[in-house]
Amino acid sequence: MNNADSEKKDQDWLVNPTFQSTSQVVRETASRNHESSESIDPSPHMTLDEFLAKNNIQIDSSVKEFCEKGSQFLRNSKDPTHSIDHLERLWGNLDKFHMDAENEGLQIDWNTLTAAISWHDAWRASYFKLSPISLYKSQFQEGSHAANFSSSAMKEAGFDVASINKVVYCILTHPSTWKDDRKTVESRILNDIDELDSWSPERISGIANYLSNPKHVLGKLALTLLKPARNVILSKGSHTYYFASTQKEAQDRYPALEKQVKQFFS
Ligand SMILES: [Fe+2]
């Protein structure tokens, strides 16, 4: 059974799935940890409130409350690369995406998209440990774990089945290990803006700082193990995006970030 199959077998919670289809705030944190990449622009940071207000987008108050609950997991994240900074960069990426003229005609279900973005890494933020089993689960089974986690939370919060299915589908399919085509516009946007953040200088520096910290003995081991995988990591730069605007943004970012990754693994 391949990884995509093992993720798909856990979709019992999907009941009759009917999929439907700046003034950017650059935080100090954006430039704090990337001494080796002065030439790279820091990623835009935003909060959900800032994104909604700036773009005059309304979402249901129950969804807003649910988004806040999901964000709390990232504020208290056990995974340094999936903290609130990651989520704020995603709101910044979404703002850029939304402002791009190429994406003007898209019919976006904002309730679904904001809930999915807020919760897509909540499971990972809660359960992450620097151990081989946790790293394996985070890498290869994230979609189904994250989907089950957010599905339970949505049921508990009283959302209807159709809303749950739409949000959970985006979360299930967000990892790059998902091999099938993503069917909904919201799942495609989440994948694009999330994948784009793999190529943010903050993300790469965050990983480098964490693994190089002498306090993390396992981190040193992980760093040694990752060195032979440098080319595999760099190959993520050839990810195909759904939208031309994110594809272009990734191409613009890639050369400087390739240098940063090579320095890190030298
Ligand atoms: Fe994720």
Ligand SMILES: [Fe+2]
């Ligand atoms: Fe993410």
